[in-house]
Amino acid sequence: MSDESSSTSSSQLVEDFEGELDEEVDSDGGKNQTGRSGPTQPSSFASLRAVIRIKQKYQAMKLRRQEMAHSLVAAAAAGGLAGAPGRTSPKIFTFDGLNPATFPAFPSVPQRKKRRRKRRVLFPNDGPCKTVPKQQERSRATYCLYLLIAIVFVQVYNAIENLDDHVLRYDLEGLEKTLRREVFGQQGAVEGLVYHLKDYLSTYVHNKPLVVSIHGPSGVGKSHLGRLLAGHFRSVVGDALVLQYYVLHHCPQEAEAVQCARNLSSLISEMVERAEEEEKIPLFIFDEAEHMQVEILDVLLQLVASKKSNEYLNAIYLFLSNLGHAHITKHMLQNSSSISMAMTASGRHRNLVKELTPVLRNTLEKHHRLWAEADLLPLGLLEKSHVMECFLEEITREGFYPDHSNIERLAGEIQYYPVVAGREYSQSGCKQVVAKVNLL
Structure with missing residues (x-):
């Protein structure tokens, strides 16, 4: 139908x-x-x-x-x-009335995975670049950059070499060996002093001079340390650039303190100007600084704190005094029991500097403002073993036979503090060693 x-x-x-x-x-x-009734036309x-x-x-x-x-x-x-269409005229095709069972089953075909195409780099239409630059092409600026890096590297290398040459000129390694061999019982202080010298001498430009103040009781090696430093720097920079100033010798009268201050100021100015011409750093050592008059300390403060010219900044000032020795002695006697026997000399000295620096600075600034500009370096008491080393060195220097029993006898004649934690500290250090050896 x-x-x-x-x-x-x-x-x-x-x-x-x-x-x-x-x-x-x-x-x-x-x-x-x-x-047609009208006129015939071909169209x-x-x-x-x-x-x-x-x-x-x-x-x-x-x-x-x-x-x-x-x-x-x-x-x-x-x-x-079977299943042939009975319609002969065209009709709009729809899925209404279709039965899926009338269509033959087709085998399922596995779908191929679509490959992801890499997105091309697109440039704006109004931009000058329409093509991707080749990787092999390099800009000429790259070679200029390589050349600049090489030049900077050479300059830095030359600067480092020049600094090493500047430090080697002063032979600080030889100075350290000499101080370790000649100064007994102060290995930590020697390391601290050499550290300050290396840190200062490793550069040309300075914003202030190096000022180091060494303090300690009598006989611990302050003057001996100053003599060793003066002898070493004389051999390096010459006698004209090293000054050893003893207040009791150069200015014994207090009435002449003003004139002594003027003479000292002019002498230091001449030395720093000459050192600037020779491109060297002078050394000024002031021994027995506890006896220096106020006028001299004021002049030194002006020279140390002055920033008027570069030559005054390139200088080393070393002050040797027994100011604050009571604090050092008291601290070592009271805290010797808390110091471990296995601790090295440098470790004991670091603890000494850490604990004594605030007390010493407070005491020294009350004495004069000059010590506010200085780095403090305390020297500790010498033990009996250190005194025996001093006797051995002096006996050998005088040409005597170094008999150990004789050295012990001489060391026993010196006065000591009461034994604290197995340590026996000398009251006078090595100050009496030379006198006792001369009596042999």
């Missing part, structure tokens, strides 16, 4: 279309016939021929479609084709 209804509807549509086309052809023919004959040809083609197509429709209807009635 569905096939018959579809065939009748398709034939009805064909007949309607034919009737409309016949009417259009008749109307065109009537117009042409009416137009009217051409349009008439075109209409006739269209009608002939349409009639031929009509016959073919009728034959196809009759054949399909007959085949459907006979059941010759």
Whole structure:
């Protein structure tokens, strides 16, 4: 029934279309016939021929479609084709009324994985660069950068070499060996002093002179340390750039303190100017600084704190005094039991500096403001073993046979503090050693 209804509807549509086309052809023919009464024109004959040809083609197509429709209807009635469509006219295709079972099952085809294409680098349309630059091409500025890096490296290397040459000129390694060998019981202080010298002499430009103040009780090696430093620097920079100033010798009268201060100021100015010309650093050693008058201390404070010219900044000032010796003695006697026997000399000295520096600075600043500009370096008490080393050195220097029993006898004649934590500290250090050896 569905096939018959579809065939009748398709034939009805064909007949309607034919009737409309016949009417259009008749109307065109009537117009042409009416137009024939007038003057004949070649365009009217051409349009008439075109209409006739269209009608002939349409009639031929009509016959073919009728034959196809009759054949399909007959085949459907006979059941010759299963599932063949009974419609002969075009119709809008929809999925309504379709049964999935009528379609043959197709084997599932595995889908290929789509490869991700790399996104191309896109440049703006209005930009000057429309193509990707090649990796092999390098800018000429790269070579200039390499050249600049090489030049900077050479300059830094030369500067480091020049600084090393400047430090080697003063032979600080030889100075350290000499101080370790000649100064007994003060290995930590020697390390601290050499550290200050290396840190100061390793550069050319300074914002202040190096000022070191060494303090300690009598006989611990302050003056001996100053003599060793003066002898070493004389061999390096010359006698003209080293000054050893003994207040009791150069200015014994207090009434002459003002004139002594002027003479000292002019002498230091001449030395620093000469050192600047020779590109060297002078050394000024002031022994027995506890006896220096206020006028001399004021002049030294002006020279140390002055920043008027570069030559006054390139100088080393060393002050030797027993100021604050009572604090050092009291601290070592009271804290010897808390100091470990296994601690090294440098470790004991670091503890001594850490604990005594605030007390010493407070005491010294009350004495004069000059010590506010100085780095403090305390020297500790000498033990009995250190005194025996002093006797051995002096006996050997004088040419006597170094008898150990004789050295012990001489060391026992010196006065000591009460034994604290197994340590026996000398009250006078090595000050009496030379006198006792001269009596042999």
